[in-house]
Amino acid sequence: DAKTTQPPSMDCAEGRAANLPCNHSTISGNEYVYWYRQIHSQGPQYIIHGLKNNETNEMASLIITEDRKSSTLILPHATLRDTAVYYCIVRVRGGKLIFGQGTELSVKP
Amino acid sequence: EPEVTQTPSHQVTQMGQEVILRCVPISNHLYFYWYRQILGQKVEFLVSFYNNEISEKSEIFDDQFSVERPDGSNFTLKIRSTKLEDSAMYFCASNNQGDSTEAFFGQGTRLTVV
Numbered sequence: 001d002a003k004t005t006q007p008p009s010m011d012c013a014e015g016r017a018a019n020l021p022c023n024h025s026t027i028s029g030n031e032y033v034y035w036y037r038q039i040h041s042q043g044p045q046y047i048i049h050g051l052k053n054n055e056t057n058e059m060a061s062l063i064i065t066e067d068r069k070s071s072t073l074i075l076p077h078a079t080l081r082d083t084a085v086y087y088c089i090v091r092v093r094g095g096k097l098i099f100g101q102g103t104e105l106s107v108k109p
Numbered sequence: 110e111p112e113v114t115q116t117p118s119h120q121v122t123q124m125g126q127e128v129i130l131r132c133v134p135i136s137n138h139l140y141f142y143w144y145r146q147i148l149g150q151k152v153e154f155l156v157s158f159y160n161n162e163i164s165e166k167s168e169i170f171d172d173q174f175s176v177e178r179p180d181g182s183n184f185t186l187k188i189r190s191t192k193l194e195d196s197a198m199y200f201c202a203s204n205n206q207g208d209s210t211e212a213f214f215g216q217g218t219r220l221t222v223v
């Protein structure tokens with residue numbers, strides 16, 4: 001069901017940038033790429049989303065390739081509190097979010 | 110900052126009993142959703158709701174499930190006759206417009222069926 005592919009896990013040193021990749025080769029021209037994260041069993045937390053252009057907010061940056069077949073979420077200065085499962089989601093028409101297994105990011109001291 | 114609130118945070122119920130999970134979406138939002146997450150598994154879409162009717166539902170959302178927006182502020186999920194396999198975290202979400210705006214999630218209700 002998920003239209004995205006992510007590595008199951010990644011490590012990052014505290015204070016360094018965390019770069020989380022995502023492949024979405026079958027994305028349609030009007031579908032948005034969304035990133036959420038989930039800490040333990042808390043509700044998924046919205047991070048950022050984009051259509052074609054790169055986006056930046058207070059939490060992260062989103063880099064989308066020109067062909068839109070892949071993207072990268074960048075946490076510029078990872079902290080221990082950024083340890084979570086990160087989900088890259090191509091949002092389908094109608095608005096529902098289809099979650100995959102995500103990437104488990106471990107930020108280490 | 111506005112947030113989606115869910116009550117209760119934890120509910121324990123006996124198999125066969127009815128449960129109602131409650132959500133207060135963000136006030137100016139128009140689209141509402143329920144998701145569930147069985148322990149150790151991924152988050153699964155259940156149902157979306159817009160303009161006072163279901164706009165989409167998954168295969169999980171069978172006749173035992175129903176949703177309602179009774180008073181313009183609350184959004185509820187009812188499970189008529191709970192089964193052991195209904196034990197999960199249930200998340201409510203809402204967003205202002207369709208695909209182009211972010212959906213915000215509540216902190217969830219942990220439902221335990223015994």
